[in-house]
Amino acid sequence: MGEIQLTLVQIDNYGPWTVTPRPRRETELQTLQAELFAELERQFGAREGLIFPTRFDNMLAITNGVSMDEHRKIQRAVNKKFPVTVSMGVGTASTPYEAQMNATLALQRAGGSRSAERRGMLVGSTVKRPDDDWVQIAHVDVNHSALITDSEPIYDTHVLLQKTYLALMSALTRRKALVFYAGGDNFMVLSNGLDPRELSDVFSEVKREVGFGLKAGVGGAQTAGLAANLASEGLHEIRNGVAKGPIVCKTA
Template sequence: MRKIQLTLIQIDNYGPWTVTPEPRREFELQVLQAELFAELERQFGSRGGLVFPTRFDNLLAVTNGISMEEHREIQRLINQKFPVTVSMSVGAAATPYQAQVQATLCLQRVGSSQSAERRSALVGSPVCYPDQDWVQIAHMDINHSTLITDSEPIYDTHFLLQRAHLSLIQMFLRRNALVFYMGGDNIMALSNGLEVSEIAEVLAEVKAEMGLELKAGVGAAPNAEKAARLASEGLHEIRKNRNKSTIIFKSA
């Protein structure tokens, strides 16, 4: 079976740490979270993965092709560099929703997110033979968002983008796919198992509900980096041939 591999990265005992010995300044927590995300993205990204910041104290990464040993290496590096430690849990399944369920259950079994005893856990199971690594990413983008950015107050644009994000989260979740906001007017869906026609249905629903037109490059490959690259190429082609299609699918 073709499976996506997701890693849950969770800061160990972060809640208590933020108030010990006294509440830390919020700007320092924000710097820590941003730097932790940046380092994780650098480490997993350079190995063909892709990290989504999610809630910053819990991050989700697509890690097909990255072994448990490599996870351990990244974990050691993070734990040396930062004043907090992280635990990691790997899950693999046919759908992204199910993969993060596996990863979450494995981590929850070895201790609480607010346990002083659970530190630097590394648990879960990566994709293994005879299963195959497979990642499908839909990179979606709003058409002509610059018109809104250049005419509306920034907070109104932000609200519109977040409403689109939330609508997409809900619609894709019904199809076991996971949606992440990438910045600007860009949203990615981990969409293993979804047909192009199902993604087209979602885009049509957003258009009907919010009046927003989206396009999507969909890439499928053995790891996140290759899938994301194919998805970006698809988006680029849609832009070049305006009005021909709203979705282009490319498979490795």
């Protein structure tokens, strides 16, 4: 079975930095977080990776095919450009949940998030044999969300989408898959090991809980970039009626 490779990117000693010498303005922190995320997305994206903002001070990237040397280059570029530095932990496994756990454990062993000694660490390990690289991504979309967007107050729509996010998270974590909100009514599911029937069960659970119907294109490939493209193509085929049914799978 193939392995997914995930990288935890964590800002070093960020908590203390935000209040040194006194609490920094929230606009400054928000701008820093958004620009750091954008820079990392550019850097990993250029190497066929894909990073999610997660909680902004801790971000998770799919990095199959990105070597430790390439990670180091990204880290140096980022650490030169920003007033904060980042450390990275790399982990692999057959399921996304276990891969993020391995990435986290590697980084936690290197030092705490509030340690002044841990700066720009790069730890963990990548997929050993290139043939073992495997990423499966489901690009999930809410059916007819525009009906709500165009009739309800925006905050109510936002709450409904976040409830959908939470329902997806809880159904998927039980199946060792991870989900990230991608904006609008879109979610990206790291779904290695999950077959279409299980994904369909997850959609039924969410529908019962929140009321929204879901559809998804699922892509499988050796890199995140390729898998995400295939997933988005599958979703496009459902939207424009080329494909029947709520789930379309495509493999490189």
